[in-house]
Amino acid sequence: MKKLINNPENVVKEELKGIELAHADLVKVYYDPDFIVRADAPVQGKVGLVSGGGSGHEPMHGGFVGKGMLDAACPGAVFTSPTPDQMLEATKAVDGGAGVLHIVKNYTGDVMNFEMAADMARGEGIEVESVVVDDDVAVEDSTWTAGRRGVGLTVLMEKIVGAAAEEGRSLKECADLARKINGQGRSMGMALTSCTVPHVGKPSFDLPEDEMEIGIGIHGEPGRHRIPLEPADKITEMLLEPVVSDLPFKEGDEVLLFVNSMGGTPLIELYIVYAKAVELLKAKGIKVVRHLIGPYITSLEMAGTSITLLKMDEEMLKLWDAPVKTAGMRWGI
Amino acid sequence: MTIQRDDVLNWVRDYAQVIEDNHEMLTNLDREIGDADHGANMHRGFKAVLEKLPSVEDKDIGTILKTVGMTLLSKVGGAAGPLYSTVFMKAGMTIGAKMEMELSDWVQALEAGIAGVTNLGKAQLNDKTMLDALFPAMDALKKAIADGASTGDALKQSAEAAHQGMLATIPLMARKGRASYLGERSIGHQDPGATSTTLLLESVAKKWADC
Numbered sequence: 001m002k003k004l005i006n007n008p009e010n011v012v013k014e015e016l017k018g019i020e021l022a023h024a025d026l027v028k029v030y031y032d033p034d035f036i037v038r039a040d041a042p043v044q045g046k047v048g049l050v051s052g053g054g055s056g057h058e059p060m061h062g063g064f065v066g067k068g069m070l071d072a073a074c075p076g077a078v079f080t081s082p083t084p085d086q087m088l089e090a091t092k093a094v095d096g097g098a099g100v101l102h103i104v105k106n107y108t109g110d111v112m113n114f115e116m117a118a119d120m121a122r123g124e125g126i127e128v129e130s131v132v133v134d135d136d137v138a139v140e141d142s143t144w145t146a147g148r149r150g151v152g153l154t155v156l157m158e159k160i161v162g163a164a165a166e167e168g169r170s171l172k173e174c175a176d177l178a179r180k181i182n183g184q185g186r187s188m189g190m191a192l193t194s195c196t197v198p199h200v201g202k203p204s205f206d207l208p209e210d211e212m213e214i215g216i217g218i219h220g221e222p223g224r225h226r227i228p229l230e231p232a233d234k235i236t237e238m239l240l241e242p243v244v245s246d247l248p249f250k251e252g253d254e255v256l257l258f259v260n261s262m263g264g265t266p267l268i269e270l271y272i273v274y275a276k277a278v279e280l281l282k283a284k285g286i287k288v289v290r291h292l293i294g295p296y297i298t299s300l301e302m303a304g305t306s307i308t309l310l311k312m313d314e315e316m317l318k319l320w321d322a323p324v325k326t327a328g329m330r331w332g333i
Numbered sequence: 334m335t336i337q338r339d340d341v342l343n344w345v346r347d348y349a350q351v352i353e354d355n356h357e358m359l360t361n362l363d364r365e366i367g368d369a370d371h372g373a374n375m376h377r378g379f380k381a382v383l384e385k386l387p388s389v390e391d392k393d394i395g396t397i398l399k400t401v402g403m404t405l406l407s408k409v410g411g412a413a414g415p416l417y418s419t420v421f422m423k424a425g426m427t428i429g430a431k432m433e434m435e436l437s438d439w440v441q442a443l444e445a446g447i448a449g450v451t452n453l454g455k456a457q458l459n460d461k462t463m464l465d466a467l468f469p470a471m472d473a474l475k476k477a478i479a480d481g482a483s484t485g486d487a488l489k490q491s492a493e494a495a496h497q498g499m500l501a502t503i504p505l506m507a508r509k510g511r512a513s514y515l516g517e518r519s520i521g522h523q524d525p526g527a528t529s530t531t532l533l534l535e536s537v538a539k540k541w542a543d544c
Contacts, residue, residue, distance in 0.1 A: 083406060
């Protein structure tokens with residue numbers, strides 16, 4: 001293992017220290033239990049947005065804490081769900097009296113821990129709603145699995161619902177909007193290489209030089225199929241086709257196209273994927289009206305990409321364009 | 334013979350050592366069909382348990398087990414955190430403020446723990462989870478008691494049944510947890526959760542053999 005770390009056991013704590021020093025204007029960092037809140041939390045009368053998950057997906061979620069997006073993020077160990085005590089403290093820290101919305105990615109551990117935290121917070125008199133994101137079409141059979149995973153759509157949901165909360169919408173309105181987004185967004189990802197969890201010290205799966213893994217999640221877990229490597233255009237088609245046909249996205253739809261790097265894939269390659277995706281969508285009469293390109297929900301140093309499509313409407317476009325000021329996403333301010 | 338408070342403490346300490354010795358093996362099993370963190374998470378959790386234990390070692394069995402459960406909940410994370418936490422919390426609540434217990438108390442405690450896991454994880458037998466070790470262990474424990482086995486023998490038979498249940502997860506296709514995303518590719522691998530659970534019950538049988 002070759003990594004820019006000091007001690008595998010301290011990576012999350014040392015990362016938090018860096019975030020604290022770099023972004024003191026945006027966030028406050030708390031330790032034991034670990035969580036990040038926006039600098040002006042709690043904002044009175046505003047719905048608090050809390051998310052969290054394993055570390056190793058940076059900038060998600062800590063990088064999305066700030067005005068117009070999340071009020072708090074709870075980082076777990078690398079690829080491991082955070083714990084209820086973190087979520088409870090974060091929830092209390094951001095409750096401005098209008099209730100708190102938990103945005104939870106659909107993984108067994110995340111769902112269980114957030115459920116326990118929501119119960120505890122309600123026990124302390126805080127109104128809590130939870131929305132589970134499950135946009136990954138690579139999980140074909142939801143009945144006999146833990147269900148579809150929450151992947152790229154999470155980033156878009158945190159931005160759009162964050163803007164809605166900033167506008168002063170109610171907890172119910174924010175939760176309804178989040179569920180609407182979950183209902184009209186889909187994703188699929190692939191890996192060119194594996195990644196190495198620091199405390200494990202070796203790659204999470206072995207992927208030969210001439211093969212790729214299609215349908216991966218974001219935790220270095222292997223995907224559904226392993227096949228010979230193909231050119232970018234072909235890979236883009238293999239990712240986009242199941243995404244489009246699942247919802248399905250139809251002729252005349254206006255979409256946000258999110259081409260994400262799994263961490264190791266550079267922008268030069270993402271733009272190649274983006275160009276092909278726009279071409280394929282155009283041929284289907286689907287119009288790309290907004291885009292997001294870059295490493296926003298990563299799996300450490302994994303090379304690979306994921307494609308997310310979200311069907312947009314006027315309301316969502318306005319919220320997407322609204323000002324946001326976080327370490328990982330910033331415009332309009 | 335009864336199971337004393339110190340027997341419970343010895344078991345918790347022994348299991349922490351078993352995790353210390355086996356965390357890499359557990360993580361490697363999880364690397365094959367999950368996300369390569371089960372051993373590391375359990376290791377972090379039980380190291381914290383060992384640090385916490387001195388503060389409650391003069392307390393009753395229920396308090397000790399609940400303390401283990403609360404510590405695991407805040408230190409383990411993932412799915413294993415809430416699940417193992419539930420096992421210890423429910424067991425502790427069931428046994429209550431006793432300084433010694435009968436095997437029948439332990440059966441009730443374990444039953445409450447299994448109910449807690451089932452409720453939280455919504456898994457069934459043969460879903461390739463820790464329940465595939467827990468269910469057969471429970472059945473064997475009850476059968477051994479009905480057959481008039483000693484405490485030590487009953488626990489040993491229960492641990493052996495867990496071990497068989499653990500091995501029986503190898504040909505199964507995972508239907509819960511992160512391994513379920515692999516579909517048929519999860520077949521042929523031993524479930525990490527069933528493995529750590531078997532180690533737990535083997536530790537019980539070892540430390541309470543003479544009770």
